[in-house]
Amino acid sequence: MKKRTLNTSTWLKIIKIAAGSCLAIILADLLGLSYSASAGIITLLSIQDTKKETLKVATKRFAAFATAVLIALIIFQSLGYHPVTFGLFLLFFVTASYLFHITEGIPMCSVLVSHFLIEQNMSLAFIGNEVAILGIGIIIGVILNLYMPDNTGAVLKDIVLVEEEVKDILKDIAAVLRVKNRKEQEDGSKQEDGNEVTPDQEKMQELDHMLSSLEEHLNLAQKQAYENMNNTLLTDTRYYIGYFTMRKEQVLMLKQTLADMKQLKLIPKQANPLAYMMDKIKEQFRESNNARELIKELNRMKELFKEEPVPATREEFENRAILYGIMNNIESFLVIKRDFVDSVTESQIERFWKRSKKTKQ
Structure with a gap:
């Protein structure tokens, strides 16, 4: 015990x-x-x-x-x-x-x-x-x-840690979906377009643990944010509650993404652009990014995906359909962030984003 x-x-x-x-x-x-x-x-x-x-x-x-x-x-x-x-x-x-x-x-x-x-x-x-x-x-x-220790510093630290954890998860999702590099690592050959490979089960199991850990961290961080809000009598700190709620919604989409990845029997070469997209999301992943450009790029990628040749086998068709579902999950992941940023007021931007930027520096 x-x-x-x-x-x-x-x-x-x-x-x-x-x-x-x-x-x-x-x-x-x-x-x-x-x-x-x-x-x-x-x-x-x-x-x-x-x-x-x-x-x-x-x-x-x-x-x-x-x-x-x-x-x-x-x-x-x-x-x-x-x-x-x-x-x-x-x-x-x-x-x-x-x-x-x-x-x-x-x-x-x-x-x-x-x-x-x-x-x-x-x-x-x-x-x-x-x-x-x-x-x-x-x-x-x-x-x-009337005396309560100020835990704003701890809340800001949680924001930094949560973002780092999400970045690690995005990086690992990209690694699982990247066909070309994994094929090269397995047989030492150079593949221009990449071939289908079996999903990396060990990496996906690791992602499971990472997502569970992140979910637990977010629950504790949100609880701490509520305490911070209820200990602040003269200022409004509900922004932090909204921030962690938004991240929890995004984690649900990442969990759905992982669940879909587990359904893949083989990862098709069309997953390579999506892996690149995951890397790009990771690089631009920060509190203030409104994700609008990322959503546009993802939608362009989805249109190109539809123009790919028709799958030759039933298994290839099923894998491609799952991959398209994963793209939709990632789009929802980005839309959640866009909607959150749209709801942030000018005064909140001035107060909370500048403070968070100083903390990260």
């Missing part, structure tokens, strides 16, 4: 929870509040993984508490302080929480309302006591979570 390790963010959250909960209890004690330990628990519950999440949860918990106090006041004042009436309170409060989408406050508010039950008291002073406990717990949690 693989041993889990805690990253810096997790350790920071643990320290915040421990220190913040302790501080909340001490402050509640200094103010002479009853049930001061609850302030520490509320701080613990208030510290989320990101700034935006912390503020969102804090707002919902204040709303949930107001709802809980109103319901408790009506039920306890009307029916008395009994376990059954507390159950009735929960019935109405939990229902209201789901209806108004404030379920984050259910555990915390239920504990605070249980204090009314224990004390059999809902005087204005005691409600003020619970409001103070809630305020101390949430405010300390929010203040502590």
Whole structure:
């Protein structure tokens, strides 16, 4: 079983929870509040993984508490302080929480309302006591979570690494599809046009591993980009989410390409131009390339492909059809990038592409 390790963010959250909960209890004690330990628990519950999440949860918990106090006041004042009436309170409060989408406050508010039950008291002073406990717990949690380490550098590093991984995959796809060079390597002869060769199964197995690794890397990178977005209160960093989403869509097309390549019994000589195209895509593969010229060139290549002599055998026909399908996959791969670049605003170009360029240098 693989041993889990805690990253810096997790350790920071643990320290915040421990220190913040302790501080909340001490402050509640200094103010002479009853049930001061609850302030520490509320701080613990208030510290989320990101700034935006912390503020969102804090707002919902204040709303949930107001709802809980109103319901408790009506039920306890009307029916008395009994376990059954507390159950009735929960019935109405939990229902209201789901209806108004404030379920984050259910555990915390239920504990605070249980204090009314224990004390059999809902005087204005005691409600003020619970409001103070809630305020101390949430405010300390929010203040502590205003500090979050900036992981923009890590996101930019992921962009560079992802692009390098895709380039390696494009290079290897080209190597599998390149008939002439492989034939020369096998028998040492010079082939002007190249002959059909069997697909390199070892290389395709390696591509499988590379694509799986890239997919895993993209999932982690996108998660980190979401954290970066939710820790940035004053600026919009959704661009990084869109970037990694785009790359994930492209990887799906590369996986489909590999699946089609596995169906080839022999790689026809018509694959050589496509191998050249893959090399060209690799050379121009970068964040800011809109892929328009590459799409035009690929379409010209597809038209020339249609003008090739009619296949002489059924097997040749099937291999050529698969090869044409691979061209369509690569076209989709390029169109995904073109559409992404078209959606990027001028302000995003100014901010994100220039920053990425500096990182790559």
